[in-house]
Amino acid sequence: MQEVHINLDGSPDLLFVFRHWNDGKLNFRTRLLDISNLPDINWSTSISTVFNDGDGIHDFEAQMLDIDNDGDDDVVFPFRHWNTDAFTLRTKICDAPGDYRTITHQFLCQP
Ligand SMILES: [Ca+2]
Ligand SMILES: [Ca+2]
Numbered sequence: 023m024q025e026v027h028i029n030l031d032g033s034p035d036l037l038f039v040f041r042h043w044n045d046g047k048l049n050f051r052t053r054l055l056d057i058s059n060l061p062d063i064n065w066s067t068s069i070s071t072v073f074n075d076g077d078g079i080h081d082f083e084a085q086m087l088d089i090d091n092d093g094d095d096d097v098v099f100p101f102r103h104w105n106t107d108a109f110t111l112r113t114k115i116c117d118a119p120g121d122y123r124t125i126t127h128q129f130l131c132q133p
Contacts, residue, residue, distance in 0.1 A: 026086050026095040028119050033057050035119075036065070039084040039097065048073040048080065050097070052119050069120035078104065079112065089113055096122075103128055 028035040031054075038051040050073075054066040073079075082101040089096040097114040108128040115123050 028052060028094050028116060029054050030093050037086070037095070037097070041080050042072065046077055046080075048075045050114070050120075050122065054119060066119075071120050071122055073114070073122075073124065075112070075124075090115055106130065 025034045026037045028037070033055045035055055036053045038049075040049055040051075041047070042049040050071040052066075052069040052071070054069075056064040056066065079099055082099045085098045085100065086095040087098050088094065089098065094116045096116050099112040101110055101112070102108070103110040106128060108130045110129070111127045113125045113127070115125060117123060
């Protein structure tokens with residue numbers, strides 16, 4: 023679980039990144055914090071996003087970073103690719119709460 027900002031309302035949200043218990047797929051669960059009726063606070067219903075990444079993605083740590091500079095946090099998995107040995111960034115760009123698209127970049131390093 024990590025604090026992130028997803029819906030840009032100024033209050034922190036939560037993102038759970040985990041291996042789904044049924045099929046092992048990469049799963050994000052998002053909850054948005056609502057503080058508009060203080061002192062009451064509310065969390066939104068869980069928003070689930072399931073990806074088709076290979077099982078190896080679970081070996082790498084998810085890091086939060088606003089890659090596209092739109093104010094919301096995206097998720098980056100940095101790792102060394104198992105086939106090419108290239109430094110690889112697999113990025114999940116957050117377009118809306120629960121709506122992510124995947125972009126992968128490989129950087130081949132000279133010996
Ligand atoms: Ca928020
Ligand atoms: Ca972003």
